[in-house]
Amino acid sequence: MALASSGCMSLAPPYEQPPMPVAPAYPGADGAAAPGKSAADTVWRDYFLDTRLQALIAQALDNNRDLRTAVLKVEEARALYGIRRADQFPAIDAGASATRSRTPEDLSLTGQARTAGQYQAGLNLTSWEIDFWGRVRNLKDAALESFLASDSARRAATTGLIAQVANDYLVLLELDERIALTRQAIAARDATLGLFRRRYAAGATSRLDVVQVETLLTQAQALGAELEQARARQVHALTLLAGGQVDLAAAGGGMDDDSLLGEVRAGLPSDLLVDRPDIIAAEQQLKAANANIGAARAAFFPRVALTGSLGSASAELGGLFGSGSGAWSFTPSISLPIFDAGRNRASLDLAQVRREMAVVNYERTIQTAFREVSDALAARQWLDRQVRYQEAALAAQAERLRLAQLRYDSGAAAYLEVLDAQRDLLSAQQELVQIRRARLTSRVSLYAALGGGARGIAAAPDPASTGSN
Secondary structure, X not given: OHHHHOOOOOOOOOOOOOOOOOOOOOXXXXXXXXXXXXOOOOOHHHHEOOHHHHXXXXXXXXXXXXXXXXXXXXXXXXXXHHHHHHOOOOOEEEEEEEEEEEEOHHHOOOOOOEEEEEEEEEEEEEEEEEOOOOHHHHHHHHHHHHHHHHHHHHHHHHHHHHHHHHHHHHHHHHHHHHHHHHHHHHHHHHHHHHHHHHHHHOOOOOHHHHXXXXXXXXXXHHXXXXXXXXXXXXXXXXXXXXXXXXXXXXOOOOOOHHHHEOOOEOOOHHHHHHHOHHHHHHHHHHHHHHHHHHHHHHOOOOEEEEEEEEEEEEOOHHHOOOOOOEEEEEEEEEEOOOOOOOHHHHHHHHHHHHHHHHHHHHHHHHHHHHHHHHHHHHHHHHHHHHHHHHHHHHHHHHHHHHHHHHHHHXXXXXXXXXXXXXXXXXXXXXXXXXXXXXXXXXXHHHHHHOOOOHHHOOOOOOHHHHOOO
């Protein structure tokens, strides 16, 4: 019967993958023809080239608590699948019982008090459903897909964690570079203030010039304090992601694109269906909802169950396993729903609505992934231009400062013109660093949006491959 039930029909609707609700190509990008490996085939160690960043990512993958929770959710789904899978097979228990009873005289048929005993030992088959309509099998299939979805969600969480650590590290590098520029400005302005104080003491300049230089110095000092606070906050964020203490002293190497990140090609939107773990998880949830419809449909049909026992019984303990003490029982049962006040109908409607919700979630996940890739591609393109423009602006500000200093030295302009040029030069330097970091962040975002390294993240062993389906 167990063999026969494994081949029973299924009332689940045939699964059909919904069509992609996005364009066949990314706007303004020829991702398929671009050089380089796909992001999904590029493991994170080959994409993130900075050794300190690699150490941070490795530590986060080992210790991050959110990722640990995702791993435990996979184990939880595996256990739930094991419960559903076990429902397909009979549960056989070994049991033994002993009963001694005394019947008083006034209740005995013989008019005499009577003491009797009963001893039993054997195997019991608890109520086991013969799965003619695939109800149990569909519930098992739904549990399997839920397990696979939880594992895909774990892989998506891993990719997201890698990207988050990388982005936070880039922000730290940005702050380090901005702090270094600010310290240089503070040192230069402090030296200038000392010079102007000596000139004021000698009567060679006005008190106004001294106050203006002091103002410029305090502005730089305030910016430096603000950046130091932001750096401390960034260190705390990275410590939380890494799950423990990390060495984040200023590296001093700056943000060099080629030494920090590798290159990947965007490919086509259709690649996301097999590269993005979150899209794979959404499709597996859709398959689970599809299987639940089959289980809900099977509730309308008769349910056949078997209960039985095989063993030995005797009135005396010594004769429990003697000749002629064999005992057995076999109790098949069938139940057909006649009136349930619409419960089965409502259960089927619920399963169908949840399937439609799973379709919507699957399509929304694809659209979100498409947008994330498109945003990252656009950011990479336009941030390249912003960097070029800002570099030109920085060069112009440096030349402006040089000319203003010459004009002041020749007596053709007030020192306020030099101060304005110095202030604008520092702002231009800070803006260039911020834009360069944003360009690097866009490349990290592109790597993550394309399912970066997903194929290199080990998947949990499929529990269905270790036993019968």
